[in-house]
Amino acid sequence: MTETVPPTSVPNDLSVLVIGSGGREHALARAIAADPSVSAVHVAPGNPGTASFATNHPVSITDPDAVAALASQLGADLVVVGPEAPLVAGVADAVRKAGIACFGASQQAAKLEGSKVFAKEVMAAAGVPTAQSRYCTTPEEVEAALEEFGAPHVVKDDGLAAGKGVVVTDDEQEALEHAAGCQAVVVEEYLKGPEVSLFVITDGETALAMQPAQDFKRVGDEDEGPNTGGMGAYSPLPWAPKDLQQRVLDEVALPTLAEMRRRGTPFTGLLYCGLALTDKGIRVIEFNARFGDPETQALMALVDSPMGEVLYRAATGTLAELGELRWRDEYAVTVVLAADGYPGEPEKGGRIELPEDTEDAWTIQAGTALDAKGNLVADGGRVLAVVGRGKDLRTARGAAYTHAGAIDFPTGFHRYDIAEKAAVEQIENSYSEEQQ
Ligand code: AMP
Numbered sequence: 159m160t161e162t163v164p165p166t167s168v169p170n171d172l173s174v175l176v177i178g179s180g181g182r183e184h185a186l187a188r189a190i191a192a193d194p195s196v197s198a199v200h201v202a203p204g205n206p207g208t209a210s211f212a213t214n215h216p217v218s219i220t221d222p223d224a225v226a227a228l229a230s231q232l233g234a235d236l237v238v239v240g241p242e243a244p245l246v247a248g249v250a251d252a253v254r255k256a257g258i259a260c261f262g263a264s265q266q267a268a269k270l271e272g273s274k275v276f277a278k279e280v281m282a283a284a285g286v287p288t289a290q291s292r293y294c295t296t297p298e299e300v301e302a303a304l305e306e307f308g309a310p311h312v313v314k315d316d317g318l319a320a321g322k323g324v325v326v327t328d329d330e331q332e333a334l335e336h337a338a339g340c341q342a343v344v345v346e347e348y349l350k351g352p353e354v355s356l357f358v359i360t361d362g363e364t365a366l367a368m369q370p371a372q373d374f375k376r377v378g379d380e381d382e383g384p385n386t387g388g389m390g391a392y393s394p395l396p397w398a399p400k401d402l403q404q405r406v407l408d409e410v411a412l413p414t415l416a417e418m419r420r421r422g423t424p425f426t427g428l429l430y431c432g433l434a435l436t437d438k439g440i441r442v443i444e445f446n447a448r449f450g451d452p453e454t455q456a457l458m459a460l461v462d463s464p465m466g467e468v469l470y471r472a473a474t475g476t477l478a479e480l481g482e483l484r485w486r487d488e489y490a491v492t493v494v495l496a497a498d499g500y501p502g503e504p505e506k507g508g509r510i511e512l513p514e515d516t517e518d519a520w521t522i523q524a525g526t527a528l529d530a531k532g533n534l535v536a537d538g539g540r541v542l543a544v545v546g547r548g549k550d551l552r553t554a555r556g557a558a559y560t561h562a563g564a565i566d567f568p569t570g571f572h573r574y575d576i577a578e579k580a581a582v583e584q585i586e587n588s589y590s591e592e593q594q
C-alpha cells in the first residue's frame with residue numbers, strides 16, 4: 159500500500175486541528191483562525207476559551223491512533239500538535255502515516271526535548287555551544303559532578319518534567335536531594351547571563367526564526383521561589399543584539415537540523431531554543447520540540463504572517479517558498495494568572511469572571527473548565543494568560559496589567575513585575591538615543 163501524501167500547495171480553505179488544551183494552544187488556534195485561508199479550526203480537547211471561536215473535540219492526546227482517527231474523521235488538512243507529551247508518544251508520526259500534514263516533531267526527533275542526554279549528544283556532534291555536563295546515575299557521581307562545577311549547582315531530571323525538573327541552587331544539600339529523587343540526572347555548569355527563548359519554525363531544512371522572547375520561570379516577583387512552566391513573557395527584546403536571530407540560526411538551529419538529518423531523523427516543527435547570552439557567547443540551556451508557553455501568547459499577538467499557511471508549509475516541506483515571517487511593529491506582554499498553590503498542588507474550582515477582550519488586551523484560557531452550572535472555574539495550575547499589546551513595552555505592560563486587574567479570580571495570583579525591568583530600560587535607552 160502506498161501512503162497518501164498531503165498536497166504541497168497550500169489549500170485555500172484549510173481545515174486545521176490543534177492538539178492540546180492550554181494557553182499555548184488557545185493562542186495558536188486564535189492566530190490560525192485569523193488566517194483568511196483557514197476555513198475551519200478544531201481543537202482537541204481544547205478548553206472553554208477555544209470553544210468560543212473553534213470546535214472542541216474530546217480526545218486522549220497521547221494516543222496516536224485516536225488523534226489520527228479524529229483528524230481523518232474531521233477531514234483536517236493540517237494537525238498542529240501543541241504539547242510535548244503527544245510528540246514524545248508518536249502522535250505526529252501517526253497523523254503523517256494517515257496521509258495528513260502535521261506540524262510537530264516525530265517521536266525520534268522529539269527526543270531533543272524528551273531526553274537531556276540525547277540533546278547533549280546531538281549538540282556535541284553538531285558543534286552547538288551548551289553548558290558542560292555530566293550524566294549521573296549514582297549519588298557518588300552526582301557528588302563528584304557538583305564538586306567539579308561548583309556553585310551555583312544545576313541539577314536536571316533526565317526526563318520530561320514540564321520545566322519543573324530543574325533545580326538551580328547554591329545549596330549543595332538541596333542539589334543532592336533533588337538528584338536522589340530522580341532515576342538519572344544531568345549535572346551542569348551554571349550559565350550566567352540573560353535568558354532568551356528563540357523559536358525556530360522548520361520543515362527539516364529551511365528554518366525561520368521567530369522574534370526573540372523572554373519568559374519568567376520563577377513563581378514570585380524578583381524571581382523568587384520555585385521554577386514553574388512560566389509566569390509571563392514579552393517580545394521583542396529591546397535589549398537583545400540586532401543579529402541575535404541570525405546568530406541563533408547559524409550557530410544553533412541550522413547545525414542541529416543538519417545533524418538530525420544526518421541521523422536519518424529530520425526534525426520538523428518547532429525547535430525551541432532556550433538560550434543564555436553569556437559573556438562567552440550564546441549557549442543553549444535546553445531544546446524543546448514545541449512552542450513555549452507563555453512566550454507563544456506574546457508572539458502570536460505580534461506575528462503578521464498567515465499562521466495556517468506558515469505551519470502548513472513547515473509540515474509539507476515548502477517553507478522556503480514563504481519568505482521571511484512578518485511582524486507588527488509593536489510589543490506584547492503576557493501575564494499568567496495561576497491558581498493558589500501553583501506550582502505545587504493548585505486549588506481547583508475557583509470561580510472566574512472575565513472582562514470583554516479589547517483590541518489591545520485579551521484573555522487566553524489555559525487551565526479552565528465549566529462547572530455544572532456553566533460557570534467558568536479554575537481547573538489547573540496556570541489558569542489564564544492575559545496578553546497586552548502596545549507601541550512600546552510600557553504601553554503593552556499597562557494594557558496587560560489593566561486587563562488582569564479587571565479579572566475577578568479570587569483564588570488566583572500573578573506576578574507584578576513581568577517585563578518591568580526591560581520596559582524601564584527601554585525608556586532609558588530611547589531617552590539616551592534622543593540625546594545623541
Ligand atoms: P530547563 O528545563 O533546562 O530549561 O531549565 C529550567 C530553567 O533552569 C532555565 O530556564 C534556567 O532558568 C535554569 N537553568 C537551566 N540550566 C541552567 C544552567 N546550565 N545555568 C543556569 N541556569 C540554568
Ligand code: GLY
Binds near residue numbers: 453
Ligand atoms: N516557557 C517555557 C516552556 O514552555 O517550556
